[in-house]
Amino acid sequence: MLRLQHIQAFQFKNHFSTQQGFAKKVVGICGPNGAGKTNLLDAIYYLCFTKSYFTHADGPLVHTGTAGFRLSGRFAYPATEATVTCILRENGKKECSWNDELYSRNSLHVGRLPAVMIAPDDVELIIGGSETRRRLVDGLLCQLDAQYLQQLMEHNKLLQQRNSQLKQMAEAGRRADALLEVLTEQLAERATLLAHRRHQLLKVFLPAATNHYKLIAGPHEQVQLSYQAAVPDGTTASQLVAHWQQQLGKDLALQRTSSGIHRDDLALQLDGQAFKQIASQGQRKSLLFALKLTEYEWLQQHKGFAPLLLLDDVFEKLDHQRMHNLLREVCVEKPGQVFITDTHRDRLERQLTAIAADYEILELQG
Ligand SMILES: Nc1ncnc2c1ncn2[C@@H]1O[C@H](COP(=O)(O)OP(=O)(O)OP(=O)(O)O)[C@@H](O)[C@H]1O
């Protein structure tokens, strides 16, 4: 089973120099506002993904007034152990290693230590733009399949290049262009492969997420989740090229590629209406958990062991019954290690004791 046994954080956000060992399946991280609870979860996330959950850039992660940071974690891995180290050098260069072996590309690390984070702002997944939902789907597929990550990076770069080519053509008043043709073909190859993987995943993932919602919320609320695919399953690269040729006039006018997998979305409905319009805050949060727990199970199934679960401030907005259902599910039923933050130690201990979880509490000072 994947377990984080020990972490060291040096000059990472407010953790100037923190060392901590973990022995139990459930780790409660308590302390007042601003104590560094979320930052510690983010340090764990960083060790799994070589990036922060909350910001794209590494700069803001460096402890104010210092240069560079160092994170190191010892993970008990099924049948082995690994020490993962991520260093941001003073010159901004990032170096990540696995048992002292430096990665040639940090993306090679993604997926080796699967983890699922659930943070308060994640409710954007339900109420925010489609990009947040594509990120969920892509994040999951990237952890399962290094090729997907590679193809996605290539796709995104080609899409940018195609868009800037469209812009140049529109400005020059050109309607045909050899480079655009090449970019369109290469983009279509990536897009159809990625679309196929998304279709494969979501056919199984969305029904499973619907079941998870029932587990948390009870049987009376009907959620309908569906994949709004911009590229139908089975579309070939040449069909997509032909489609983009038909769309060329529109794309030149807009100066961007107006259709493709970068426009995919998930439709989320409650009792036949858009979730973001009618669901209460607790219902939104329940759906968020349902999606994330499905991600968790999917990773567990495909990796052969449970991912780490990082729960930041999950107590807000859930009623007692939903909270109880959820905590039992993740802290007792699920086999993986869980890190869970709360400002109220008493409340957390009471909840964890009530479900007979195997837990320890780490108290951070404000
Ligand atoms: N780069 C940085 N250098 C130093 N301190 C930082 C840096 N980035 C964030 N902080 C500090 O970290 C603290 C926030 O930590 P964190 O978000 O982990 O708190 P928390 O314990 O989760 O609090 P809450 O209960 O409010 O969620 C803030 O006081 C912030 O000023």
Ligand SMILES: [Mg+2]
């Ligand atoms: Mg916090």
